[in-house]
Each structure stands twice: as C-alpha cells, then as structure tokens.
Amino acid sequence: MTAPAPVSEGAPKTLPLSRPRSSGRWQRxxxxxxxxxxxxxxxxxxxxxxxxxxxxxxxxxxxxAFVDLSQDPEFWTAYRQTLVPFAWGLGTxxxxxxxxGLLMGRSKPLTxxxxxxxxxxxxxxxxxxxxxxVITFGIGLIARSAVVYLxxxxxxxxxxxxxxxxxxxxxxxxxxxxxxNRWTRxxxxxxxxxxxxxxxxxxxxxxxxxxxxxxxxxxxxxxxVGRLISRYKDGFKSPELYAVIISLAAFGLAVMxxxxxxxxxATRWRGE
Amino acid sequence: xxxxxxxxxKRMPLGVVSLIAFGGIWQIAANADVSPALPTLGAVIASxxxxxxxARFHEALANTVIAVVIGLPLxxxxxxxxxxxxxxxxxVEWAVDPFLSLGLSLPxxxxxxxxLFIFGLGRAAIVxxxxxxxxxxxxxxxxxxxxxxxxxxxxMSRSYMxxxxxxxxxxxxxxxxxxxxxxxxxxxGRSLKAAIIAEQIVGLVGVGGLIQxxxNAFAVAELYAVILFIGLTGVAILALLGRVEKAHTxx
Amino acid sequence: MIxxxxxxxxxxxxxxxxxxxxxxxxxxxxxxxxxxxxPSGCGKTTLLKIVAGLLRQxxxxxxxxxxPVAGPGNDRAFIFxxxxxxxxxxxxxxxxxxxxxxxxxxxxxxxxAAEELARVGLTGFENHYPHQLSGxxxxxxxxxxxxxxxxxxxxxxxxxGALDALTRQLMQKDLLALWQRSERRTALFxxxxxxxxxxxxxxxxxxxxxxxxxxxxxDVPFGRPRTEDVVRSQEYREVVxxxxxxxxxxxxxxxxxxx
Numbered sequence: 001m002t003a004p005a006p007v008s009e010g011a012p013k014t015l016p017l018s019r020p021r022s023s024g025r026w027q028r029x030x031x032x033x034x035x036x037x038x039x040x041x042x043x044x045x046x047x048x049x050x051x052x053x054x055x056x057x058x059x060x061x062x063x064x065a066f067v068d069l070s071q072d073p074e075f076w077t078a079y080r081q082t083l084v085p086f087a088w089g090l091g092t093x094x095x096x097x098x099x100x101g102l103l104m105g106r107s108k109p110l111t112x113x114x115x116x117x118x119x120x121x122x123x124x125x126x127x128x129x130x131x132x133x134v135i136t137f138g139i140g141l142i143a144r145s146a147v148v149y150l151x152x153x154x155x156x157x158x159x160x161x162x163x164x165x166x167x168x169x170x171x172x173x174x175x176x177x178x179x180x181n182r183w184t185r186x187x188x189x190x191x192x193x194x195x196x197x198x199x200x201x202x203x204x205x206x207x208x209x210x211x212x213x214x215x216x217x218x219x220x221x222x223x224x225v226g227r228l229i230s231r232y233k234d235g236f237k238s239p240e241l242y243a244v245i246i247s248l249a250a251f252g253l254a255v256m257x258x259x260x261x262x263x264x265x266a267t268r269w270r271g272e
Numbered sequence: 273x274x275x276x277x278x279x280x281x282k283r284m285p286l287g288v289v290s291l292i293a294f295g296g297i298w299q300i301a302a303n304a305d306v307s308p309a310l311p312t313l314g315a316v317i318a319s320x321x322x323x324x325x326x327a328r329f330h331e332a333l334a335n336t337v338i339a340v341v342i343g344l345p346l347x348x349x350x351x352x353x354x355x356x357x358x359x360x361x362x363x364v365e366w367a368v369d370p371f372l373s374l375g376l377s378l379p380x381x382x383x384x385x386x387x388l389f390i391f392g393l394g395r396a397a398i399v400x401x402x403x404x405x406x407x408x409x410x411x412x413x414x415x416x417x418x419x420x421x422x423x424x425x426x427x428m429s430r431s432y433m434x435x436x437x438x439x440x441x442x443x444x445x446x447x448x449x450x451x452x453x454x455x456x457x458x459x460x461g462r463s464l465k466a467a468i469i470a471e472q473i474v475g476l477v478g479v480g481g482l483i484q485x486x487x488n489a490f491a492v493a494e495l496y497a498v499i500l501f502i503g504l505t506g507v508a509i510l511a512l513l514g515r516v517e518k519a520h521t522x523x
Numbered sequence: 524m525i526x527x528x529x530x531x532x533x534x535x536x537x538x539x540x541x542x543x544x545x546x547x548x549x550x551x552x553x554x555x556x557x558x559x560x561x562p563s564g565c566g567k568t569t570l571l572k573i574v575a576g577l578l579r580q581x582x583x584x585x586x587x588x589x590x591p592v593a594g595p596g597n598d599r600a601f602i603f604x605x606x607x608x609x610x611x612x613x614x615x616x617x618x619x620x621x622x623x624x625x626x627x628x629x630x631x632x633x634x635x636a637a638e639e640l641a642r643v644g645l646t647g648f649e650n651h652y653p654h655q656l657s658g659x660x661x662x663x664x665x666x667x668x669x670x671x672x673x674x675x676x677x678x679x680x681x682x683x684g685a686l687d688a689l690t691r692q693l694m695q696k697d698l699l700a701l702w703q704r705s706e707r708r709t710a711l712f713x714x715x716x717x718x719x720x721x722x723x724x725x726x727x728x729x730x731x732x733x734x735x736x737x738x739x740x741x742d743v744p745f746g747r748p749r750t751e752d753v754v755r756s757q758e759y760r761e762v763v764x765x766x767x768x769x770x771x772x773x774x775x776x777x778x779x780x781x782x
Contacts, residue, residue: 027366031363031366032370033370035368035370035371036370039371055389056390109286112286113287113289113290115284115287117290119507120504123461123503123507123510124503125464125468125469125502125506127465127469128468128483128498129499130472131483131484131486131488131495132495135309135487135492135495136307207377207379211379214381214382215381218473233385233389238389241385242386245382245383245385248379248382249382249383252377252378252382422607424607427577427607428601429620430595431575431576431577431599431601432601432620432621432624432625432668433595433596434620442609442612442616442620442623447611449611
C-alpha cells in the first residue's frame with residue numbers, strides 16, 4: 001500500500017501497517033526507557049531479597065563501586081595497559097586487511113586463492129587460536145596485539161572485499177578514457193568508491209577488536225583489566241567485579257558509537 | 273559432503289592449488305625448525321587421525337555438544353516467541369528494543385565472567401552463555417521476518433475475518449520463515465562459538481577446556497589437530513545450514 | 524442494500540490533511556452489479572475498502588441492510604488486484620482459507636472448496652502452488668476463495684488489472700457467466716476500464732477526483748442475461764463513448780486546476 005497513513009482506522013489490526021507518526025516517537029522512547037527502568041528496579045529488589053549478595057550484588061552497591069573505581073588510578077592504569085594492544089592489533093589489522101580486501105575485491109584469482117583460509121577462519125572461533133599465539137609469542141605485548149589482530153582481520157578483509165562491488169564501473173571507464181594512470185585511478189576512483197565498504201570494515205573490525213581485547217584479557221590474565229577481573233573474582237568482591245565488567249561493556253559500546261559516528265559522517269555524500 | 277568438496281575443487285581450482293602450496297610451505301618451515309610452535313604437517317595429520325578415535329576427545333566433544341543441544345533449542349523457542357510478539361505488537365517492540373540493541377552491540381564476551389561467577393563453572397553456566405550469545409540474533413531475525421510479511425496478505429486475512437491464531441499460523445510464520453531460518457543459522461553458529469569460548473575461560477570441560485590444556489602442555493600437534501577439526505566442522509555446518517536456507521524458496 | 528451517506532475519508536500526509544473522499548453518497552440494490560470508475564486518485568479503491576470494513580471512514584455512514592459497517596464481515600468477500608494468494612500454500616488450502624477462518628471443519632472445507640474450484644474451471648489443480656499458475660488462473664483461485672464463503676456481497680478491486688489484455692477479456696466473460704449463473708450476489712466492482720464496466724454492470728458510478736466524489740451514475744441499458752454480443756451493439760459503443768468523454772472532461776479540468 002502506498003497510501004499515506006490514515007488518520008483513523010477503526011477495524012482491528014493484527015499487524016501494524018503504518019509508520020509511527022511523530023507522537024509515536026515519544027511513545028517509543030517512554031516505553032523503552034520504562035522497560036529498562038523496570039529491569040533495573042527489579043534487579044535491585046531481587047538482590048535485596050537475597051540472603052547473601054555475594055553473587056548478585058545490589059544495583060546501588062555496583063553504582064557505588066563504579067564511582068569508587070573511576071577515582072582509583074589503578075583502574076585507569078589497567079585500562080591503559082589494555083588499550084595498547086587493542087590499538088596495535090586493530091591498527092595493524094586495518095592497515096593489512098583493507099588493502100588485502102581491496103585487492104581481493106578487484107581480483108578473482110586472489111579471491112580464489114584466499115577463500116579456503118578465510119572460510120576456515122570465519123567458521124573457527126578465533127579464541128581457539130589463543131593458545132597457539134601464546135606458544136608462538138609468549139604473553140607480552142606482541143602476543144596480545146596478535147590476538148586482537150586475529151579477531152579483527154577476517155571480517156575486515158571480507159567486508160572491504162564485499163564493499164568493492166559498490167564501485168561504479170562507469171567511473172572506472174571514465175578514468176581510463178581520460179588516460180589516468182594506475183595510481184590516480186586507485187586514489188580518485190577506487191578508494192573513494194570503496195570507502196563505504198572500508199568504513200563498514202572499520203566499524204565491524206573495531207567491534208571484533210573489542211571482542212578480541214576482552215578475550216585476550218580473560219585468557220591471558222597477567223596485566224590490565226583482566227587482572228582486575230580475576231582479582232575481584234577470586235576475592236569475591238562482586239560489586240567491583242560487576243562494575244569492571246560493566247565498564248568493559250560500556251567501553252565496547254563507546255568504541256562502536258564513535259566508529260559509527262565516523263562512518264556516518266564520512267558517507268554523507270551518499271545522500272542517505 | 274564429498275559432493276561439495278568436488279564442487280569447491282571445480283569452482284576454485286586456484287583455491288586447491290593454494291592449499292597445496294600452503295601445505296608445502298608449512299612442511300619446509302616445519303622441517304627447518306622455524307619455531308617450536310610449528311609442528312610438521314605429518315605430525316598434525318597423525319594427531320588428527322589419532323584424535324578421531326581418542327576417547328578423551330569424544331568426551332570433550334560430547335560435553336560441548338550437549339551444552340549446545342540444551343541451549344540452542346531454548347534460544348530458538350524463546351527467540352521465536354519474543355520475535356513474533358515484537359513483530360506483532362509495537363509496544364512489545366519498543367519495550368524489548370533497548371535490550372535487543374544492547375545484546376547486539378555489546379561485546380558479549382565481557383558478560384561471560386559474570387555468568388561464570390553467578391552460575392559456577394559447570395554445564396549450567398555454559399548453557400547460559402550459549403543462550404545469551406545466540407538469543408539476540410535469533411530475536412532480531414524473527415522480528416524482522418515478521419515485520420516484513422507482505423501487508424497485503426495480512427489485509428487479505430483480515431478481510432476474511434481470520435482470527436489472530438489462524439493469521440499467525442497461515443500468514444505470519446510462513447511469511448517470516450525465510451528470515452527465521454537465517455536467524456537459526458546465525459544462532460547455531462554463535463552457540464557453538466559461545467560454548468567453546470566459555471569452556472576455554474573455565475578451562476576444564478569440553479573442547480574449549482581441551483584446547484586450553486593442550487596449550488598449557490605445549491602439545492602443539494594435538495592442538496593444531498583439534499583446531500583443524502573445529503574449523504572444518506564449523507565450515508561443514510555453515511555450508512549445510514546455508515544450503516537449507518537456499519532450498520527454502522517457493523517462487 | 525449498500526447505502527452510503529456523505530462518506531468522507533481524510534488522510535494525513537506529512538502533517539497536512541488530504542481528502543481522499545468527500546460527501547460520497549449512493550445506494551446499491553440487492554443483486555445489483557455496480558462499477559466504480561474514475562481517474563486515478565479518485566478514491567475508488569479506498570471507497571471499496573471502506574465498504575469492505577478494511578478502512579474506517581472519517582465522516583459519513585455506511586450501511587449494509589441498515590446495519591452500520593464496523594469491520595470486515597461474513598456477508599462480504601474481497602477479491603484483490605494482485606490476487607494475494609498465500610504463496611506457500613496449495614490451491615486447495617488457498618481456496619478454503621476463508622472457510623478455515625470461519626471455523627468450518629476440514630472435510631466440509633475441502634468439499635466446498637472443490638465445488639468452487641469446479642465452478643471456476645480449475646479442477647485438477649488442487650495441489651498446485653500459486654507460482655505454478657498463470658495470472659488468470661491465480662485470480663480464478665482468488666475468485667473461488669471469495670465465492671467459497673458464500674458472501675452476499677462481492678467486492679472486486681480491479682481484479683483483472685494485473686492480467687494481459689487477452690486473459691482479461693476471457694476472464695471478463697467468465698465472470699459475467701459465473702455471476703449470472705449463480706444467485707446473482709450484489710457486486711461492487713472497481714475498474715479503470717470503461718468497456719469492462721459497461722460490459723459487466725447494471726450501473727456505473729462515475730467518480731471525480733481531488734477530492735474523490737461521485738460525478739454521475741449511469742444505468743446500463745442492457746438486460747440480463749447478457750452475452751458478449753452486447754459488446755458489438757451500437758448502443759454499447761454510445762454508452763462507452765459517452766462515459767469516455769465525461770472522463771476526459773474530468774481529467775482535463777483536473778489538469779487545468781493543478782496547473
């Protein structure tokens with residue numbers, strides 16, 4: 001139906017068929033916010049009803065622990081230590097993965113050559129490679145960055161390669177007609193045309209890198225946030241444990257939000 | 273399965289060539305003792321064959337599979353119900369949406385220590401991880417499937433005064449089934465990964481636990497063999513599910 | 524039997540109200556075959572859906588046998604332009620859908636559905652799927668589905684609009700024969716085609732556009748039972764030509780006011 005949404009519709013509906021009007025936007029916000037609120041309140045009441053808050057602390061105690069942690073320099077040091085391999089791993093994954101993806105997208109033989117490995121790494125839980133990394137590189141910065149790298153690289157390559165399809169072939173023909181050399185062609189047509197795919201790869205790669213970072217922290221415990229987690233876990237300090245984990249989740253969300261915003265900004269020319 | 277290997281070989285001859293080349297390079301590097309982390313191809317293959325008959329491996333595999341077999345159906349049922357309700361009632365969508373978005377954008381790995389903390393280190397915890405990992409994607413796909421059912425079909429159903437139950441049975445569920453299958457495929461993939469990584473963090477049971485123990489013992493050839501097994505199984509399962517999805521069109 | 528009093532329908536489009544229908548009034552007698560015809564945007568499909576109970580009018584009243592219309596009902600069946608068959612169900616299931624919705628038992632459903640299939644000439648196709656059938660056959664399934672619930676009123680929304688010209692002609696003849704042979708239910712038929720409207724109907728309601736309203740109602744001067752020869756008569760050509768020129772005037776006036 002292409003008719004505009006009717007002002008009144010008395011007959012009962014089984015599925016909503018119309019777009020929500022602007023009043024719907026408020027309703028959506030209110031209902032969403034209230035359901036989160038209900039969940040949080042339910043948590044608080046449930047926790048209070050328990051005899052022991054050892055495993056499920058109250059929301060209030062977690063909030064307090066969160067505030068305390070944010071003032072604890074050790075907390076920030078731990079994060080700094082964790083972020084270094086994150087940045088290295090993601091950075092190298094982008095720097096190696098995007099060009100590889102671009103090459104793959106433009107070259108059928110290369111795609112064929114790399115498909116078995118990519119398919120295998122795609123189906124494999126990358127966490128299973130962590131012991132191999134440890135045996136090869138130990139547990140220092142290189143090993144940690146390698147874990148993040150491995151988590152991010154496959155999706156970066158695949159997403160970039162898929163994004164190549166959006167390059168307008170007419171533009172390529174045009175640049176050939178004007179006698180552009182290969183470098184100019186890459187710079188002016190291919191890279192900008194592949195940009196949406198590259199930015200998507202950045203977004204997805206960042207997400208995977210965050211996952212890799214957390215896995216790294218959990219499996220290679222010695223330093224950083226992982227150490228905090230195991231300390232609080234072994235010490236049964238549950239509000240602090242919850243707070244650290246929530247901070248990890250929040251970090252992941254923040255990374256995705258930032259990268260998502262970058263992606264939106266950079267693809268403005270597409271007019272969407 | 274051998275059929276699709278043959279198809280692969282035909283469609284991607286270079287792929288086959290590159291695998292052979294890869295094997296060759298590996299062998300050379302392994303023989304040159306490049307790193308303790310690089311066993312010879314022969315050692316890996318021998319371990320692989322041994323693995324298939326190893327009782328310990330079977331036990332570990334069974335543990336992992338059981339966790340998935342318990343968790344995945346629960347995910348499918350809950351995901352289906354929540355997704356259908358979300359698709360049919362806007363207010364349900366609005367209420368569940370914040371949690372769904374959270375479940376899709378959070379690094380779910382970070383929740384694993386919490387789940388292990390609350391539920392202990394046993395099977396229950398692993399099952400919970402499996403469900404938490406695979407539920408969001410199942411809900412999302414079911415919800416989208418229901419939402420994108422042809423509105424004309426719903427209108428037709430209404431015009432014949434079909435009750436809600438009949439409309440769900442004859443119109444909504446078949447109409448959404450394409451995306452629901454996609455959701456099942458994604459949920460299945462994620463549930464396997466979830467079980468394995470949870471087991472790795474626990475370090476004791478299942479295939480994940482086996483990997484950690486092999487790693488700690490520096491048993492590289494066995495380690496590679498297990499990784500090879502998991503990867504190949506994963507590829508096979510994904511291919512199978514993908515084929516089921518493709519076969520499911522009637523136009 | 525169907526009475527419309529000052530029916531109006533206002534939609535909201537990007538914040539501004541827009542009158543799809545205004546002050547539409549007419550009556551359809553029981554057993555009458557009436558066509559709604561007019562330029563694009565005159566609201567004829569909207570009007571049909573209001574009578575069907577699928578849309579609720581914003582002003583005015585619609586009565587069927589003196590009861591106000593409050594939603595879809597057992598007395599009406601709708602036939603869609605795009606057939607709208609369940610693509611994943613076979614012909615038999617599709618035809619019996621309306622009966623299933625009314626809680627009719629399985630055996631009886633299959634029996635009645637088989638009867639209707641025979642009536643539209645599709646016996647033997649019970650286990651086929653819609654994608655295996657031509658457009659004309661799919662619409663016959665749609666017609667069978669509608670007839671299976673034994674409605675007092677048939678509502679047809681450009682049922683042959685999605686078919687090629689030849690199939691269209693054949694289906695028109697088939698519909699005419701079908702309708703005349705059965706108990707001559709009341710029918711409200713929306714179409715773009717003047718020829719079709721005059722060929723099939725007892726009365727043609729000509730609508731104008733922006734806002735949608737009734738322009739005139741023309742009685743078709745041919746008796747029943749009607750045959751296809753009617754199309755070749757002089758009188759037929761005159762009626763159709765008259766309608767065309769009225770339509771053209773409307774369209775031109777509309778184009779001029781829109782500038």
